[in-house]
Amino acid sequence: MTDGQTITCDALVIGGGIAGLQAALDLADQDFSVVIIEKDLSIGGKMIRLSKVFPTLDCSSCITTPKMASAAHHKNITIYTWCDLTQLNNINGLIRAQVTRKPRYVDQDSCIGCRKCEYSCPVYVPDPEQGGFCATKAIRIPFSNAIPQVAALDPENCMLCGKCAKVCPTGAVDYFQKSVECIIEAKTAILCTGFEMTTIEGKPQYGNGTIPNVVTALQMERLLAPHGPYNRMLRPSDGMEPDSIAFVQCAGSRDRSMGIPYCSRFCCMYAIKQAMLLSGALPLADIYIYYMDIRAFGKGYEQFYQTAKAMGIQFIKGKVGRLEEADKGSVAVRFEAQDGTGVTTEQHDLVVLSLGVFPQWSPEGVCSVSTAEDHFIQTVQPSIGPTLTSKKGIFVAGAASGPKDIVDSISEAGAAAMQASNAILAFGK
Numbered sequence: 001m002t003d004g005q006t007i008t009c010d011a012l013v014i015g016g017g018i019a020g021l022q023a024a025l026d027l028a029d030q031d032f033s034v035v036i037i038e039k040d041l042s043i044g045g046k047m048i049r050l051s052k053v054f055p056t057l058d059c060s061s062c063i064t065t066p067k068m069a070s071a072a073h074h075k076n077i078t079i080y081t082w083c084d085l086t087q088l089n090n091i092n093g094l095i096r097a098q099v100t101r102k103p104r105y106v107d108q109d110s111c112i113g114c115r116k117c118e119y120s121c122p123v124y125v126p127d128p129e130q131g132g133f134c135a136t137k138a139i140r141i142p143f144s145n146a147i148p149q150v151a152a153l154d155p156e157n158c159m160l161c162g163k164c165a166k167v168c169p170t171g172a173v174d175y176f177q178k179s180v181e182c183i184i185e186a187k188t189a190i191l192c193t194g195f196e197m198t199t200i201e202g203k204p205q206y207g208n209g210t211i212p213n214v215v216t217a218l219q220m221e222r223l224l225a226p227h228g229p230y231n232r233m234l235r236p237s238d239g240m241e242p243d244s245i246a247f248v249q250c251a252g253s254r255d256r257s258m259g260i261p262y263c264s265r266f267c268c269m270y271a272i273k274q275a276m277l278l279s280g281a282l283p284l285a286d287i288y289i290y291y292m293d294i295r296a297f298g299k300g301y302e303q304f305y306q307t308a309k310a311m312g313i314q315f316i317k318g319k320v321g322r323l324e325e326a327d328k329g330s331v332a333v334r335f336e337a338q339d340g341t342g343v344t345t346e347q348h349d350l351v352v353l354s355l356g357v358f359p360q361w362s363p364e365g366v367c368s369v370s371t372a373e374d375h376f377i378q379t380v381q382p383s384i385g386p387t388l389t390s391k392k393g394i395f396v397a398g399a400a401s402g403p404k405d406i407v408d409s410i411s412e413a414g415a416a417a418m419q420a421s422n423a424i425l426a427f428g429k
């Protein structure tokens with residue numbers, strides 16, 4: 001990508017998470033040319049950051065990495081990472097996107113991914129890819145199986161000591177790199193911009209992020225991952241092996257005070273998954289899930305839930321009203337149990353919040369595609385056309401139109417690719 005360039009392709013996919021990758025692969029396999037625009041430094045979305053996946057407990061990175069690699073090596077797919085989409089229009093049937101590629105301060109074509117810059121960098125920063133639990137460097141490859149394997153420099157923490165530029169064997173470090181703007185013209189586009197989680201700081205009743213051993217579900221994914229921050233299950237504040245772990249469900253969703261009245265759909269299942277993985281990692285630990293309703297709606301999900309109960313995971317029906325810091329790093333959980341025992345307080349060594357889910361991208365000011373009341377992309381015929389948006393030629397797949405698990409995101413991506421291929425064929429390819 002060069003400044004001022006116009007790139008043409010058959011289909012433009014916005015977002016390189018699992019939905020975007022699947023849609024791009026389905027189109028590319030039909031011999032259409034596809035461009036993927038990804039705002040992050042690597043493709044893979046949330047799925048590449050998970051430990052294992054429900055309901056099969058497959059290793060998430062083992063099944064996501066091959067898809068990422070297939071997309072990256074596909075002759076019909078071009079991937080641009082670290083890009084901002086600034087405009088997306090359908091002009092007389094032709095999709096026109098304005099894209100800004102942000103500076104990595106490392107030349108993508110010259111970088112060979114050797115990590116010498118990372119090893120020589122003297123600045124340690126909390127690693128966002130490991131939930132902030134361990135350190136990384138100010139110049140780094142974002143994570144071990146990132147695609148592309150290209151380093152990026154974090155200008156906010158770099159002290160311009162010059163060590164990285166000195167050790168780089170290909171002279172790829174470029175402190176003066178500028179952003180690049182280009183136009184992408186396509187016959188169709190698929191929005192696969194996914195979801196984001198509400199922050200731990202958003203809920204004063206749960207400590208606003210000040211209670212040391214209250215972590216988010218995504219942080220728990222990292223703690224459970226085989227290549228996680230500690231390589232074993234430890235409590236972040238003091239390195240203790242927790243004996244009692246609690247999951248707080250609906251800690252941001254189905255909550256009007258957070259502006260998220262809807263159900264996040266996958267939280268019940270990932271909490272059950274994490275509880276099962278924890279009971280494998282810490283067989284003697286007591287594991288509790290505080291819930292309002294368990295929604296195990298997918299194929300094999302009810303069985304998964306029953307298996308968790310049979311493994312001894314304790315399900316407590318009751319809404320958690322308050323979390324407080326207690327003695328020796330433990331967390332006091334105050335809840336109203338629905339079994340008639342009323343308001344009770346229990347102490348746990350570690351608490352995991354199943355936070356709310358909201359759209360990662362808002363089309364406002366960028367694309368005139370409609371959004372629904374919940375702010376996710378609106379699907380105009382949800383019952384018979386779940387991938388159709390309000391704009392002709394622009395389709396949606398995955399969590400961009402609402403919280404969705406991996407299986408549903410992949411099926412929708414296939415459906416959106418089919419719609420997109422019809423739109424391309426209408427141009428007379």
Ligand SMILES: Cc1cc2nc3c(=O)[nH]c(=O)nc-3n(C[C@H](O)[C@H](O)[C@H](O)COP(=O)(O)OP(=O)(O)OC[C@H]3O[C@@H](n4cnc5c(N)ncnc54)[C@H](O)[C@@H]3O)c2cc1C
Pocket residue numbers: 014015016017018019020037038039040043044045046047050052053054055083084085192193194195196197217218221266270273360361397398399400404405406407409
């Ligand atoms: C803690 C946790 C555990 C989970 N565990 C499971 C599980 O075990 N099994 C399961 O089925 N599901 C699980 N899920 C749900 C799963 O993560 C989603 O189903 C899946 O990530 C949806 O994929 P997606 O591609 O639609 O969205 P995402 O994974 O969110 O990917 C969206 C991509 O789009 C990019 N993007 C966003 N906006 C833009 C833009 N404007 N321009 C360019 N790129 C953009 C993002 O950077 C990202 O790469 C879990 C979720 C969480 C939070």
